Amino acid sequence: EVQLVESGGGLVQPGGSLRLSCAASGFTFSGYWMNWVRQAPGKGLEWVANIKQDGSDKHYVDSVEGRFTISRDNAKNSLYLQMNSLTAEDTAIYYCARGNPYHSDYWGQGTLVTVSS
Amino acid sequence: DIQMTQSPSTLSASVGDRVTITCRASQSISRWLAWYQQKPGKAPKLLIHTASSLESGVPSRFSGSASGTEFTLTISSLQPDDFATYYCQRYNHYPLTFGGGTKVEI
Numbered sequence: 166e167v168q169l170v171e172s173g174g175g176l177v178q179p180g181g182s183l184r185l186s187c188a189a190s191g192f193t194f195s196g197y198w199m200n201w202v203r204q205a206p207g208k209g210l211e212w213v214a215n216i217k218q219d220g221s222d223k224h225y226v227d228s229v230e231g232r233f234t235i236s237r238d239n240a241k242n243s244l245y246l247q248m249n250s251l252t253a254e255d256t257a258i259y260y261c262a263r264g265n266p267y268h269s270d271y272w273g274q275g276t277l278v279t280v281s282s
Numbered sequence: 283d284i285q286m287t288q289s290p291s292t293l294s295a296s297v298g299d300r301v302t303i304t305c306r307a308s309q310s311i312s313r314w315l316a317w318y319q320q321k322p323g324k325a326p327k328l329l330i331h332t333a334s335s336l337e338s339g340v341p342s343r344f345s346g347s348a349s350g351t352e353f354t355l356t357i358s359s360l361q362p363d364d365f366a367t368y369y370c371q372r373y374n375h376y377p378l379t380f381g382g383g384t385k386v387e388i
Contacts, residue, residue, distance in 0.1 A: 209369065
């Protein structure tokens with residue numbers, strides 16, 4: 166059974182940093198693109214970033230380019246999102262999702278990031 | 283960026299109704315479109331990819347179609363479990379944009 170479990174969310178002050186993790190199991194993690202998708206409270210879905218199987222190719226939505234970094238550790242079956250210079254507009258549930266290769270066929274339950282003073 | 287316009291934003295329907303949701307792309311995206319269902323407090327679930335390919339395990343009452351830059355998700359006979367919010371997503375190139383969502387309610 167495919168499982169994706171996000172962690173690392175929480176309350177952070179504006180300008181602060183946070184690192185999200187996603188633990189994957191039930192499939193060959195190194196064989197898939199991986200995505201981060203977020204959802205602000207009461208709003209729609211926004212694709213944030215994705216990363217190729219070997220980490221050699223990464224893409225970001227413009228609003229996080231230069232502030233967020235997606236990475237992965239295939240030995241640990243883990244996906245990460247380093248988020249810096251956070252603003253209130255980054256407040257959202259962050260979902261980890263498996264890419265197949267670009268649409269997302271499995272999703273985690275999400276981790277909430279709240280940016281507030 | 284290619285924009286995705288999803289309509290309607292809200293849809294009132296009854297059990298047994300045939301429901302149609304539309305996503306229109308601002309330019310050609312070939313058939314690189316997926317549909318997702320999301321229930322309150324839950325993660326999205328993939329229903330359809332490549333415009334009309336039904337994901338494994340998804341009931342056959344769900345179907346997708348494409349005509350040019352217009353894409354349609356149809357629920358042939360709405361069931362109680364189908365009351366949810368539906369999103370389209372294009373994935374022909376970056377950024378991988380979602381539509382604004384359609385809430386299907388009673």
